Amino acid sequence: MATLYTHQEENVAKTWILMAGFFGVVLALGWAISYYFNNPGILLFAVIFAVGMNVFAYWNSDKVVVAMSGAKPADESQYRDLHNIVENLAITAGLPKPKVYIIDDPAPNAFATGRDKNHAVVAVTTGLLAMMERTELEGVLAHELSHIGNRDMLVSTVAVVLVGFVTLASDFFLRSAFWGRGGGDRGKSNPVLAIIAVVLIVLAPIVATLMQLAISRKREFLADASGALLTRYPEGLANALRKIGGYQSPMRRANNAIAHLYIANPFGAAAAKSGLAKLFMTHPPVAERIAALVGRQ
Secondary structure: OOOHHHHHHHHHHHHHHHHHHHHHHHHHHHHHHHHHHOOHHHHHHHHHHHHHHHHHHHHOHHHHHHHHHOOEEOOOOOOHHHHHHHHHHHHHHOOOOOEEEEEOOOOOOEEEEOOOHHHOEEEEEHHHHHHOOHHHHHHHHHHHHHHHHOOHHHHHHHHHHHHHHHHHHHHHHHHHHHOOOOOHHHHHHOHHHHHHHHHHHHHHHHHHHHHHHHHHHHHHHHHHHHHHHHHOOHHHHHHHHHHHHOOOOOOOOOOOOOHHHEOOOOOOOOOOOOHHHHHHOOOOOHHHHHHHHHOOO
């Protein structure tokens, strides 16, 4: 029978399998462009630009995300219980207490960000505080602290770097091909390989984005399991997810750039999705997350 421990182990393993596949896509794209243009040096600028931009974003992630979300520091006297819960959970998890922020929004939601455990931020909405009982709030905050403990910002940043590289490299190829600067003798000498290279280059950004989203969903499952193990009360988080999943309205400052950081989709509860559409979701379906927590498979 599956347990929270097995869910935790499975999602760690699946994340790294996906990351290995991600690097495989990057290598395949590098081969395709190098083969088509017969010049590996053209990838250098794309690599430097993608890595540089995303390292900057990673290093300043707490400031950027807080500004985009409209979060404000949570006053310790006004939000004493919230600070106490965060501090107690952080001690239990063996983490420094993160900075605590409040988002003035009736939608129940929360996120964690920061480049490492010493520069972490946890933010919750006023709607979450109003709607949740203490055990449910503890479940949500344990989930967010688990993102910090699991170093999910680092994993997400690596994924974003790879997506950025793949997108830039593919875009460079398409622009060069449009202006008639590519192909050379390679396409003439081996048209089959040339066609394979072009197909790889065109499809690579789509595959890379799907892998990034899949990694994001696996990290949500992992944070659910880790958070439930931290509180030793999975029903708390499960009940919180039921309430969050039942809220229909989007957040006032919902933003695609940081949507994946929240515990639930900030654009509001969507109709149940399955099949191909589920590949493009930033979060696993709430029903699946609850089932994993309470043991119903």
